[in-house]
Structures are given as C-alpha cells and as structure tokens.
Amino acid sequence: MRLFLPLVITFICGIVMILHFFIPHRPISTIGDGLTDWYMIVASAAIFLGAANLVQVHVHRINTKARNWKYSPVVLIGFIAMMATGLLWGVEETLPFDYMFQTMIVPMGATMFSLLAFFVASAAFRAFRASNWRATLLLASAFIVMLGRVPIGGMIWKQIPIISEWMMQVPNMAGQRAVMIGAALGVVATSLRMIFGIERSYLGGAD
Amino acid sequence: MKAFLPALLLVLMAATASGGGFVLTTxxxxxxxxxGGRIGLVWTVSPDLPVPDSIVVERMAPGGExxxxxxxxxIDGRYTDSELENGTVYSYRLVxxxxxxxxxxxxVVSASPAVKWLHSGRIGMLVITVVLCTIILLYIEAGKRGKDLFVRRIAGLNAVEDAVGRATEMGRPVMYIPGIMDMDDIQTIASMVILGRVARKAAEYGSSLLVPTCRSVVMSVSQEVVKEAYLQTGRPDAFRREDITYLTDDQFGYAAGVDGMMVRQRPAAIFLLGTFYAESLILAETGKSVGAIQIAGTAMVSQIPFFIAACDYTLIGEELYAASAYLSREPRLLGSLKGQDAAKLVIMILIVLGVLGATAGHWWEPAGRVAEFLRFLTHVE
Structure with a gap:
C-alpha cells in the first residue's frame, strides 16, 4: 500500500495532464487546471516549510556550536530583519523592506552575477587550450565567433562577422537542436516510466 | 431546425460588421x-475621431435590452466574454x-460559443506522441521479456560510484545540487531519481551527503528520497535530515550559499544535476577550486558548455534522463532507453524526409505535399 497509492496517484495525474494538453473539453480541462492550481497552493504553502527548516538548522548549529556556527547568527538576523520590516511596514517602495532589498540584496546578487565574468575567463582559458585537434578546432571556432561579434572583426576582414553568424546559426544551432530533440525524447521516456510505475526509485521502492 | 437556420445565418452575416462611429469594425x-463558453471580440477604431476614455462592451439580454x-x-482592441452557454447566439456592440x-x-455583431473535444492545433503532436510512446512501450515490453539490450557506455554515470568512493576515502562529504527549479520541472524530477541512487551509494559507503536546495518542495522531496535510500540500505541511523537544507529561492543568493558551503566543507564529490541557468559556472568553478570531482548534467543547452569546461564529467541532455535506468541496469528501464533511441531514429528519418521533400517540392509537387504533411505533424499551437 505504501508504494501502491503513490503509483496510482502518479498514474492518474500523469494521464490527466497528458489529456489536458490535447483535450480542451470538460471535465479534463477542469481537472487539469485544478491539479495545476493545487500544485501552486502546495508550493506556496511549502515556503513556510523552507523558512522553518532554515531557522531550525541554524538554531541547531548555534546551540551545538557546530563548525562555522558563527555564520548562523548572520543568517538568522538577516532573515528576522527582512521578515519583521516586511510584516510591520509592508513591502512598498521607500519603506524599510524595499530599502534593504534595493541596497543590500540587489547589490549582493549583482556581485555574484558579476563574478561570472571572471569564472568565464578561467573556464575559457582551460577549455581553449589547444591540446589536441578537437580542442584546437574549438579554439579556432571560438576565436572567429568572438572576433565576429566586435567591430574590429569586420575591420580586419568584412567576411568575419558573416562567418561568425553562419557558425552560430548553422553548425551551432544544429548541435543545439540535436540536444533539444534528444532531451525531449528523454522527457517522454522518463514521464512514461513514472506514469506506468516502472521508475519508482524516487518513491524509495524496489527497482 | 426552423429556429436554428436563421440563427446560423445571423451568426454568419453578423460575425463581422462595420459602422461609422469611433469603432469602425467589430x-x-x-x-x-x-x-466552450467564450466569445472573442476584436475591433478596429477610427483614427480621425477623438480617442474615448474607455470602450464599454454590451451584450443583448434575452429581453432585447x-x-x-x-x-x-x-487601444486594447480585443475582449473575451466568458461563462456563456454553448450553442446560444449572443449579440454584442461596443460603446x-x-x-x-x-x-x-x-x-452589432453576433457569435455562438462552441466546445471542442480535441485541440485542432495539437493533432499532429498527438499523432507523434502516440507513435513515440508506442515505440518506447514496445521496447519496455521487450526488456521485460528478457531481450538482451545493449546500451552505450556513459562515462559520467560510470563515475558516480568512483566519486562517492573517493569522498569516503578522503573523509569528506558528497554534495548534491538538484538545480534551481521547482518540482514541476522534469529535470528536477529526473534529478530526484538520480539523488536516490547517489544517496544509496553514500549510505553504503558511509559518506555524508549534503543537499542544499533552492525550493522548499524540492527540499521536502529530497529529504524523503534520501531517507528512503538510507532505509533501504539498512542505515536509517546514518540519515541526517539537517544535511538536506533549504537556502533561498533567490538565484544568486543560492549560488552564494552553495559556494560558501563548498569552500567551508570542501566536498570531495559534487553532483550538479537538474536545471541550471547563469549560476551553473559559478557553482562548477567553485567546485573545481576546492578540488572536488564533479559530475554535472542538464538539458539546458546554454549551460552545457560551461559544465563541459568546468566539470570532470557532463551528462548532456538526454543522458540526464537516462541516468536512473543506466545505473540500475533494470531490464524494463533499459528497454525504455532503447525505445528512446528507436524514437530518435524515427525523428531522424522524418527530418531527412522533410528536408528532401521541402527541397524537391520546388520541382515535384508530391514531394512538397509530403513536406507540408510533416510540417502539419510537427506544428504545435
């Protein structure tokens, strides 16, 4: 029963959602929309679960003086400060919550995002090392594409931007679409395995 | 029937009409x-008359008012009236x-709402879905009957056991990152399936497993999956719920949190399996900097190059979905993988036929009709 019930629920929900895509008629449409709404409700309610887990984990770390526990009060203070200002004064512009969001969270997010430039540089340095003929081909392609995207590329030779665009639109696009078609088939196969209860490891059941 | 024909005539005649005021045609x-139950109104307005404050949509009541x-x-130019009775003719005017x-x-224009049993823009997709599903199910059945099925070697999946073993030998944890999307994303679901297998290996080897999550529902599901894996391995005592944590829903906040965990806890093996966006390289490069063996997998085409550059092994697109079947070697699951390959062959044949048909169609009409039919099959609204 522990496995049977979830498998039945998965089967029914899976079949209804597939039918929902093709059949706009009631009751399939109503049930399909209802299931989507239920997911939204469950996901929204689960935010409290996440917040509770965050508090529980960090309080536990402080209580047990676990390794690196000194970071936990920072998390808790930040969490409580944001929650309290939001609850007390609201979240509209110019209020404390929005002030903290705009002057702390947004710059910190931007900082993390800007780190990407340096990570791209270090990853590109490794990836573009011409260690064999395939890596050399990659390096040459990348060089042409990058050169074609900046004005100096066209100034060196006016065909460079055209070649760069062709490389992006033809071989690159073909490769991307091949990956996407393969992934789409993977989605179909995975969904079938789950709907028909063949894949049940996510339930902790036997293979 | 007597009442129906004039009503139909009215609908046909009055579906589009024009006037001389601000609203030119409706x-x-x-x-x-x-x-069913919905009628759409679209209209054009006069560019010469002053723009009104609003346009009021009026419907004729049964009494005629x-x-x-x-x-x-x-400026909207369109309105949809809903909760109507199917088959009844409704008249509208715009003021x-x-x-x-x-x-x-x-x-004044009239129309009648109708209900559809099948979405007309998705019939081709339905045909393709049925064909693909049939192929996959046939192969699953073949696998069940014990047919020997060859599946090519996937290096990234062969390395899963080595990665967990390495972490155990080094006395450092294993970190599993299930992407940043919620449980309604198929890649996250596929990731949960692999998490179960990785958790079993971690439980067998006695290695600790960290799962920082970006969504509350994913955290909850991860906890259950890992708990079940530890139970199945006979190590329920080794399960630590506090190692599977929720960090934040914020994309870069999550990346910062996971990076901090990597730098402080220095995991020996990192799995990045699921949906990733711009944070993919931030996570993978930090993982590399702490010396972890990294196995990544995603179907996000734009992130695959970053993973290939920064990780030891990368599961590309469909390999992410194949992981569970490949790791378990269970015949029915392997059958579904073979079915996937056969379905891919069908799609390749259709693509070649379509290209040839569209090309030859310029000179030979029947070939053009084949291409048109294939375009209809693959068109989705």
Missing part, C-alpha cells in the same frame, strides 16, 4: 480550442465613452 467569434459586460481601454458621455455605438 468581429465576434467563438474562442477556438477551448472548453443591452447589458454592460465589461469595459476596456480603447465608446468620453468624459462620462456615451458615443455612437459600434456595429
């Missing part, structure tokens, strides 16, 4: 491919309002 029609059903901004005064009403 068109009423059943909203296509829905569950006009009733207000909604008002829209003049422009300027400074509280109604202007000349637009032409």
């Amino acid at each position: 068109e009423a029609s059943d909203v296509p491919d829905d569950d 006009w009733e207000h059903v909604g008002s829209v901004a003049p 422009p309002w300027l400074q509280g005064v109604p202007g000349e009403p637009g032409p």
